[in-house]
Amino acid sequence: MITVYRIGKFAFQNFWRNIWLSIITVTILVLTLLTVNILLVLNVIGQTAVKTIEAKIDVSVTFTPETSTTLIGNARGYLLSLPQVKDVRTLSPEEVLRDFRADNAGNPDVLASLDEVEGNPFGGQLVILANNPEDFDFILEALESPEYKPSIADKDFEDHQVVIQNITTTFDKIRTGGIILGGIFLLITVLIIVNTIRVAIYTHREEIGIMRLVGAPNFFIRAPFLVEAMLYTLIAVLVTIAIVYPTISLIEPALDAFFQTTPTGLLSYFTANFELIFGLQLAALCIINMVATGFAMRKYLQV
Amino acid sequence: MIHFKNVTKTYPPNVVGLKDCSLHIKPGEFVCIVGRSGTGKSTLAKCLFAEERAERGTVEIGGWDITNIKASEVPLLRRQIGVVFQDFKLLPKKTAEENVSFALEVAGERPKRIREVVPNVMRIVGLGDKMHRYPHQLSGGEQQRISIARALVHRPKVLVADEPTGNLDTVNTHEIIELLKKINDFGTTIVLVTHNREVVNKLKKRVVTLEGGKIISDVEEGKYKL
Numbered sequence: 198m199i200t201v202y203r204i205g206k207f208a209f210q211n212f213w214r215n216i217w218l219s220i221i222t223v224t225i226l227v228l229t230l231l232t233v234n235i236l237l238v239l240n241v242i243g244q245t246a247v248k249t250i251e252a253k254i255d256v257s258v259t260f261t262p263e264t265s266t267t268l269i270g271n272a273r274g275y276l277l278s279l280p281q282v283k284d285v286r287t288l289s290p291e292e293v294l295r296d297f298r299a300d301n302a303g304n305p306d307v308l309a310s311l312d313e314v315e316g317n318p319f320g321g322q323l324v325i326l327a328n329n330p331e332d333f334d335f336i337l338e339a340l341e342s343p344e345y346k347p348s349i350a351d352k353d354f355e356d357h358q359v360v361i362q363n364i365t366t367t368f369d370k371i372r373t374g375g376i377i378l379g380g381i382f383l384l385i386t387v388l389i390i391v392n393t394i395r396v397a398i399y400t401h402r403e404e405i406g407i408m409r410l411v412g413a414p415n416f417f418i419r420a421p422f423l424v425e426a427m428l429y430t431l432i433a434v435l436v437t438i439a440i441v442y443p444t445i446s447l448i449e450p451a452l453d454a455f456f457q458t459t460p461t462g463l464l465s466y467f468t469a470n471f472e473l474i475f476g477l478q479l480a481a482l483c484i485i486n487m488v489a490t491g492f493a494m495r496k497y498l499q500v
Numbered sequence: 501m502i503h504f505k506n507v508t509k510t511y512p513p514n515v516v517g518l519k520d521c522s523l524h525i526k527p528g529e530f531v532c533i534v535g536r537s538g539t540g541k542s543t544l545a546k547c548l549f550a551e552e553r554a555e556r557g558t559v560e561i562g563g564w565d566i567t568n569i570k571a572s573e574v575p576l577l578r579r580q581i582g583v584v585f586q587d588f589k590l591l592p593k594k595t596a597e598e599n600v601s602f603a604l605e606v607a608g609e610r611p612k613r614i615r616e617v618v619p620n621v622m623r624i625v626g627l628g629d630k631m632h633r634y635p636h637q638l639s640g641g642e643q644q645r646i647s648i649a650r651a652l653v654h655r656p657k658v659l660v661a662d663e664p665t666g667n668l669d670t671v672n673t674h675e676i677i678e679l680l681k682k683i684n685d686f687g688t689t690i691v692l693v694t695h696n697r698e699v700v701n702k703l704k705k706r707v708v709t710l711e712g713g714k715i716i717s718d719v720e721e722g723k724y725k726l
Contacts, residue, residue: 200608407589411650412578413606415571 582651641672
């Protein structure tokens with residue numbers, strides 16, 4: 198116990214006597230951890246954005262004008278019986294025409310063409326909401342049956358897929374960039390840790406020499422440097438937590454206002470996964486620092 | 501106590517440290533190792549506390565063959581052999597007492613035992629009243645006394661002193677040698693590496709003379725002949 202206390206004491210002395218170097222080391226570690234946490238935040242925002250878009254995705258199936266309301270009603274009943282379908286809304290030909298006119302209010306050519314056509318060129322429409330956007334292919338496939346296929350004039354879905362694809366690609370790119378940035382910070386971290394421990398060994402060369410001379414066990418000479426590396430990690434994680442939580446609290450209302458229907462739940466996400474997120478970061482950084490310290494000791498500390 | 505059997509040590513590229521040296525030192529002896537600079541005196545001393553390893557031959561201390569001692573066993577050896585150097589090797593930011601305590605702290609001794617042992621040893625070396633002074637507040641002789649006190653706290657069977665008076669004036673040299681004689685009287689084997697003719701001649705102890713890494717004479721109650 199007394200040996201553990203003394204190892205801790207020497208580690209704190211190392212930390213304190215090279216305080217500026219310690220601050221730089223901790224700062225780089227914090228930057229690395231912040232990069233990781235920014236990636237996590239972006240991930241949550243990306244998921245929220247996709248969910249928001251997905252909630253708004255529907256597929257419109259437009260029937261030919263000759264199609265009877267009975268057939269459209271049957272098609273609706275059939276679709277609702279499918280487990281993949283969340284809801285189906287029926288639009289009458291008149292409602293479809295009205296919506297079309299509203300959508301093209303700024304396009305007089307289209308409206309003029311519409312006026313030249315006698316009567317209502319549109320049939321009834323089914324607006325389908327799926328439980329999962331990936332199920333739309335299956336749902337549309339289901340309408341390919343001989344009973345309904347001849348009566349279907351149009352199905353529109355493609356535009357929504359493009360939007361989702363764009364969001365996913367953008368966030369994938371941001372994530373890749375973040376991972377590269379995190380990797381660079383990690384590399385800098387390893388180099389800084391190696392150098393910090395090297396300087397600590399150099400600063401304490403006299404003390405280390407005397408320790409060896411008077412019969413200090415090898416672990417007693419090495420252990421303070423490992424404890425020092427753990428100390429850097431612990432402080433860096435605590436500082437990161439102290440930065441991440443207030444920042445999230447600050448930006449979350451703005452993000453929620455932006456997404457409106459789907460709250461990001463950033464703070465609750467970080468709170469619910471606190472042990473996992475910061476425990477993993479602490480463990481991973483601890484291992485990386487220990488390896489870097491081990492390398493520095495192997496290279497510069499001859500005991 | 502100490503057995504050197506045909507010990508040879510060379511330094512790169514081809515500098516002879518020791519060449520086929522054989523030596524036996526009995527428990528409680530006071531032995532002076534003398535010779536000119538670069539004749540292997542310090543190499544012989546370093547082989548005793550495993551700072552250097554013999555290439556050929558064997559080195560035994562108290563029946564323990566330390567020729568190829570494992571790195572993990574070196575600390576155990578060094579707690580049984582006190583070492584004193586010309587440059588004292590004290591920590592300037594620690595007081596005399598803290599410098600001596602440090603040797604016990606790093607070896608895992610309990611604070612209670614440290615509090616018992618350190619003042620006793622400080623009294624033995626004559627610094628009982630200067631325990632709280634820093635090295636820069638003490639004379640060279642007093643600093644060497646701290647160094648000797650630190651070497652003694654583990655109650656070593658052997659004390660190796662490598663040119664302990666090299667940085668001291670005549671008065672301090674005399675005091676340190678008297679202290680070493682006193683420690684020897686308590687039963688500790690002393691190996692004194694020196695090229696101080698006056699010290700060796702006054703001591704009238706066993707003198708082993710080295711030249712070119714070889715032992716050229718070994719005389720009981722000898723004198724400095726070079």
